[in-house]
Amino acid sequence: MRNVTDLNFPLCLAPMVGLTHVGLRRLIQDYMPRNATTHWPTEMLNSRRVPKENLKTTPETLRRAEESFLVPQILGNEELPISESVKRLTSEWGAAGIDINMGCPVQKALKHNYGVSLMGDVLYAARVVEYTKKHSTVPISVKLRAVGSQKTVPELIQFVKTLVDAGADWVTLHPRTAEQKRRGSSDWTQIGELKKHLTVPVIGNGDIQVAEDVFRMLNETKADKVMAGRALAARPWMMWQVGAELGFEAPIGFESLKPPQTPDEEGAEYGRCLLRLIDYCEEAFMAEAGASESITLRKIQFYIKTTHVWLEFGHSLMAKASGCKALVDLRVAVTDFFSRPQAMCARTELRQ
Template identity: 50%
Template sequence: MTTSFNQVGAAKLWPEINFPFTLAPMVGLSHVALRSLIQDYMPLEAITYWPTEMLNSRRLPAQVVGETPETKRTERDQYLVPQILGNDLKYIGPSLEKLKDINIAGVDINMGCPVSKALRHNYGVALMGEPEYAWKIVRDTKSCSDLPITVKLRAGLDFLDSQIEQELFFDRFTDGLMEAGADLLCLHPRMASQKRKGHADWSQIKRLKERSDIPIIGNGDIQVFEDALRMLEETGCDGVMIGRALTARPWMMWQLGERLGMSAPLGREGEKAPSNPHEEAIEYGRALKKFVTYCFFFFDETFANKKIKFYLRVSHMWLNFGHSLCKKLVKCSTEAQYHEKLEEFFDSTSLKYSNYTDLSY
């Protein structure tokens, strides 16, 4: 099956973009090593935009941007759109100035982080509880930068009594973001209290798209490439942002590219993307080896180990015997040790990779 799309919504902001799928900004994950891994699986001609981890606007002004683990980039991060966590232009403005040093393509404002710390300190999804203030942040950010401003948000907080009231509030809130100058919205259609539990209500993405004049990106409950294509079809959204499943299944970009009639990734010419549980399990082993190499290339040994262990923690669940893999690697500390253990573990014909796993943790 080949699927084609006449337009990619993000191309309205960055005309060269031709691929409607991108990685989500995730704390501890969306760093240069993971982006490099996923880029290895991109169709040869595919161009998309790339996130960073969530960056704290209160810390950025004092940092050497481009040298911290969270802000390192490569030439392959062609359209880099850092995600800013903040609620005060006093810090956001200087942060944007600093980020110019790494030639960013835009900036994303986080209005979706649902953790309790964000709610206590009035940033992330807490900004949805103060619409006027949230709109002011977008206006002020827009006033100090000529770059596209995007906003990632959730379906809302839980202070209204009925679904109708919630929908009216959400419509008013998103209208205000657009009027304030937001160039693109990305919606994860869960309430703040749900965090990762329950199901993402894709109908809310469809509603937002139908009443918006700017690109709308959908996010939530994507685990296999068929989910991403289905979200595009069912919601009419302009693109799909994929989180932890793309971390664990970076070859999903290759699978999606095949459905769009695009070429295989560089170095995989003439091959087909993994298409069954055993092929995907073997590819996970290849991806892990690449990820280990990238982590030791970009980071010092201590930080590389931290990132590798965290990657395993959020990606092993799709693999049968994933817990055994984690145990096998727990004492590794050097690149050579990881590669030796990975060679041993993946030299098995009984490994399988599942399509779905529980993401509510």
């Protein structure tokens, strides 16, 4: 895979801590149109830990044999752990690309000069790209945040050009500042300005909640591709909706159906997805990786905590799920909740 433009689908999933694991990827892949290809992330991986981890049983690096175009995201700033991580992920694990995190605003990353801290020093950031490129046999991407009040868009463009010169094969821009985190609106004009000035592909990320947003971002910014995070986790069938609009064939198993569209149809589909996700997580984390039931349960509860806000009465589902102590109890609670019609909202303020 030279870069993301070699793949034919305009939407991809964002790397999200606690969410972008093998179970969620499998759920979303259920809704991929036939013959559609996109790249797939992992959760954020710490380059200091990857060299010593068992990649086949560590929850963050669990993968199915059927998965392709996997692009794990790494967090790091030193050559030795980056080189060891990249070599293991490419030669042993089968990564199709490596994504460098320069957008994480959480304190745990900031105190180690990881994530968005790297955007404070262009030469430092460029060295991280150089380290990664030097030891990789696959393409390198960088995921960034927007500029803040102390910088201008031209400075962002120059910053990213320096990363491209250092070896970045494509970039993803989430145009919220580190200070904003999830608050406020993302500034899509920065994606458009970046696209005008770069020779490598640009992926736009931020405020994608429904299929319509994918096409609007593509039209307004001319981005090569769109990345969606929590809303795609909540609406895995967004892949199907986008594919249907573009004329792709329906996903396998959905040939005689149309993608859900109305609030009630989407509410019912969320319930079916959630039950499948429980099965997928149980199979991956417990049956294959030997994780405890409590760990598996917490992963599903975190998914519900993140996505329930798109359900009209999602707070009730969250309350029921939080009280469950075993997967069997969770399945009963979910089945009971969705035995009554439920509706999904098109949009939320994305602040959960």
